[in-house]
Amino acid sequence: SNFRNKNGVEAKTDTDNAQILNAHFQSLFNSKVQVDPTVLDSLPQHSIAHELGTVPTANDIKKAIANMSYDKAPGQSGLTTDMIKNLPPEALNFLIQRIQDFWEKPDVDYDAWHTTILSTIYKGKGDPQDPNNHRGIALKENPAKVLSIILADRLLTRLKQIKPIA
Secondary structure, eight states, rough: OOOOOOOBBBOHHHHHHHHHHHHHHHHHOOOOOOOOGGGGSSSSOOOGGGGGGOOOOOOHHHHHHSSSOOSSSTTTOOOOHHHHHHHHHHHHHHHHHHHHHHHOOOOOOOOOOOOEEEEEOOOOOTTTTTTGGEEEEEOOOOHHHHHHHHHHHHHHHHHHHHHHOO
């Protein structure tokens, strides 16, 4: 079904729908907030944690895959978490090598890992043509999610080490 804009005008084309959703999400996520950049000067400085940049080991990657939920929507390729979790050893080793190459070699890049598909899911109540009654979701490629999990785990570990002031 087509969305309605703030004035109640129904979208007639996919472009109209995209423009309505763009305006909706712009208003949700791009609010103007006053920021005082001088606050950064008062933050304590810590030594550089070079270990954050080390190439993930096969165990790091396997742990990240194990921590992924089942039955999640895939990205553009259709590769699901269930598929990754059930790869035979040879295919898993191939994926591990791709992830390690991506991390370590600047000339290795996968466009799909930078692509996120934005979609909406109707919440099940209210006017389905009102974007406010939809939840936005971002569908990333699952190998990119593995990288995100590794980074988040490393950053969380570092954060716990430095114990920031609340």
